[in-house]
Amino acid sequence: MALFPFFGRAEDISPPDIEAASLRSDRFRLERETDWRRLEAIVVALEKGRPRRISDDDLLALPVLYRQAASSLAVARETTLDAGTLGYLESLVRRAWFQIYGPRDGFPGWFRRFLAGGWSEAVRALWLEICIALAVMVAGTMVGWLLVARDVEWYHRLIPGEMSSGRAPGATREALAASLSGQNDAEGLTVFATYLFSNNSAVSILAFALGFAFGIPTVLLLVYNTAVLGAMMWLFVDAGLGWEFAAWLSIHGTTELLAILLAGAAGLHIGRSMAFPGSQSVLVAAESSGRRAATVMVGVVVMLAIAGLLEGYARQLLQPAPARAAVGSMMLLFWITYFTVLRRRSATIA
Template structure:
């Protein structure tokens, strides 16, 4: 897009935001939060495609004023990393929270389909999990250690291999959103059906509790992160299908950049899940129940808080600051 067209397309929005910040003409907090995120997207777009333009200076000044007025802080290079995790990602998650809901609904639906299919078709589990996994796990159940398959290999080898695989799944789930979200839906379907049939298999063998207290030590963060990455993919697909006031290409670029931020935010949880699977899950059979359950609650609580609760806290803080200005 030529710079003139870019300015013409967004001029009214920028002037509206400028009036909001400098003249205390504050709008509904939902609109203000959304407008701020759009402004940051426009600034990033201008920095990429018009690096020598005066538009960057204008947007930078406006963004700086908005940040200081809304958050009462100074924007410095030293806190940019912190502000990304503390403020930017939570506001994005709040603004696009409906996609998180969509991802959970889609994933949950296919988990149920996987479990029901396993219940009514004796061959379904082997079709999804493979004969080797099923046979090995059955042998381990007879030996009294249902999750022994997760103890093979070295700690570091398992950690690295598992983490790389989970990163691959997450990135694929996001990037497949370019197919109008259908590709992301496919990834959520595959993983959901696998999880549903997997858990039903352990239930059918009478060792559901043993599987839960072992596998979900790392699975709580791993599965939750996949769903969040799916939400980023659905957002990307929606940016293509529903560009709103933007051109389709501009909407796609904004959706891509926003989705990448959500994707990156899941990486620490993916690394931690890999670490737990490589170094902790293998000892689940000798752990007391209170410890394994405590780890599951802690890990699930951490990631749930960050993506489901903390965004509302940041938003309420924004609303309080807006009202106080």
């Protein structure tokens, strides 16, 4: 034993003093234990989801009992009562606080608030990073286009053979057009949709995770992925299939590319807060920006799931280019509306 706050060093304490302190501790517990047990019974009933078993008197007394227990805990900490009583009070006060002040709804309620304004609010907070990520993606697309236009060998360097699926320089116009056609195998579409969702989720999560390295790897990843897009765009435009490729891409790309854009912006947001924390410490700035970016990433996962379904099913089942472009345009309009017009109404309700 080290120090007693009221009696000096432990070796200087006489047996009568120890006995007096013990009596004070016992008296303190006995005077308040009845209220503690009453509060515990109410908390247990609430934890088990049985509020009907609690009497009206106990419900009315709950706030008072909680404050008394919190006050007892403060006194116990100051007078160093026995560890058992102190631990019991700490647990009781913590459990009671959660039942009185803790959240009342679970995941469904949280998800409703998330869709009703939490997500869009987090996205709006990243407007600067979204602009930066958009500029990087546009630049990456232009780089891919210009590299392949200058030397077609860059196409094979940017796009591996297993990824091109026959879409490569030297292919005939008919072969390229056939590669844009749909598939009618439902089982194959399911596997394809699952693969696309996994791949795009990995790219987005990586773009977000790399933000902790001050955002530099995130920028490089965005440049590379959009350079692949630029190379493929050059291929189809050069073959006179620019409109068909744009329609083929838009049906899922308006959702998928926007999701990757938001993921990259989330990563850049964390990197920027770490590089320029302002008056905060780096850890505090990273924690604050990380919570906001994580909210955006939950929405990114939702968008990627939708994009995977569009890419694996709708794009394969809808053959005419105008139909594909119409779906892609509607999805783009939906996301723009959600993040601009409807967001203000949602924020007001919240």
